[in-house]
Amino acid sequence: KIFEAVVSSIGRDGTIYIIPKVYEMELNKLMTEIQSNFKHLGLLEPYCWKKGEACVVRGSDTKWYRGKVVNLSGTTLQVQYIDHGCIERIPQCHMYPTTLYTGIPPFCIPCQLYKTVPIGKFWQKDAVDCLQELLTNQEVEIHVQELPDNPWGKLSVNLYFGGMSLSSLMVHRKYCIAEDCHDTPELQLEWDVPVSPAYMLPSLPAPGDTFPVRVTHLVSPEEVYICLDPSKNLMKQSASGGDASCDLESLDEALKCCSRTVESLPLLTHFQTDMPCLVEYQDGFWYRAKLLSIKKSEPVKILVQFVDYGNFSVVPASRLRHIPYYLLKYPVQAVRVRLAGFKPALYGKNVERIPYSPEWSMEALAAMMECVEGKQLSASIRTLSPEITISLYEDDHNLVHMKLIEMGLADLDE
Secondary structure, three states: OEEEEEEEEEOOOOOEEEEEHHHHHHHHHHHHHHHHHOOOOOOOOOOOOOOOOEEEEEOOOOOEEEEEEEEEEOOEEEEEEOOOOOEEEEEHHHEEEOOOOOOOOOOOEEEEEOOEEEHHHOOOHHHHHHHHHHHOOOEEEEEEEEOOOOOOOOEEEEEEEOOEEHHHHHHHOOOEEEOOOOOHHHHHHHOOOOOOOOOEOOOOOOOOOEEEEEEEEEEEOOEEEEEEOOOOOOEOOOOOOOOOOOOOOEHHHHHHHHHOOHHHOOEOOOOOOOOEEEEEOOOOOEEEEEEEEEEEEOOEEEEEEEOOOOOEEEEEHHHEEOOOHHHHHOEOOEEEEEEOOEEEOOOOOOOOEEOOEEEEEHHHHHHHHHHHOOOOEEEEEEEOOOOOEEEEEOOOOOEOOHHHHHOOOEEEOO
16 A cells, blocks of 8 residues: 655654654644643642553643653653654653543554665664654655554555655665665666765854864964864754653763764765765774875775864775764864964075975974963954954963964064
8 A cells, every 4th residue: 555644753763653644634633632621730649650551741842642651760751652653751740641532543653664674683873863864744655565463563664755765765875774675776876976964063153252262283373273162062953852862962972872883883885075974093982074085095095084173184994984873963173263463484495394384384383283282272253254264362361373473483464
């Protein structure tokens, strides 16, 4: 059977919950009735909840939904919204036991992709994030392939969105292996050049405002990478839903969580400029990076830039991994800026110069490194276009470059 549906949620185990379009009016009618019947509920007296018990749940939108208790743990309970599929931890004050509407079957149907085996035998978190991004609240076409043995089990389906097979797309992105993906060759042409996700850029303070920074990498004395707000861990701007497998707050925590399962992430097999990836650094830890160019073909060695620090490295392909989708939800930490207010001094012929920036001496670079390395500094943006220029200050509010001028390594540039 073929029918249209809306994807209501994605379970953390990769289950796809759908609501058939033909049920939408009936569900809306039920929701209206539930709001009317539970509008004036008072506070619930202490109650002993049981696993599997029916209830109504007040959602974050203040509406009441049908629910079922799936796990008991302290003051919050794990509850499944039975008409949408998603599971959340709910405070007991937002729940009410009820026997109303228990005779009406759930409107959402749990589905799994037909003859599809996820890499590692279970859906990895980045694959689940990808499914959530692609499908949540999207209209899709469902082709039923197999009914479950258990009436409450998962329907085995082929799912299409925008005329594209989900199984083919997930196989192409190396999240799974499909035993019966007959339309892969046709779709492969459309996805020959995969659409690479991109890192988010951080929000910048307004020009003129002073803010704390740390210099993470120097290209030359006047071209550096800075990290904004170094006193705080970088917070994820797009929070995960309540169904996430772990609540991650900072980028550091997310990378540590990822490093525990990094061996399950696929190696990179194709390379695109600016493609996000994970790279193993010399310290044995994995960091976010982007590909810049192929430096050597036998064996393959790639020039990468670590996006949260700004530094560059040439690494073998064996130290590159696909980046999990959830790590792209954190803005990059390092921002490339140009320092205003000074310029290179006129050096003699025998002065050792920076090979890629010969207007500056190696001595000036070393002096600037000593001025900024590991220090708490402050900055003020002067221009945002055509490039970001800043004034950089020491903790005593003196301009950092004044030391280079005193040493004769730079001149003032009014």
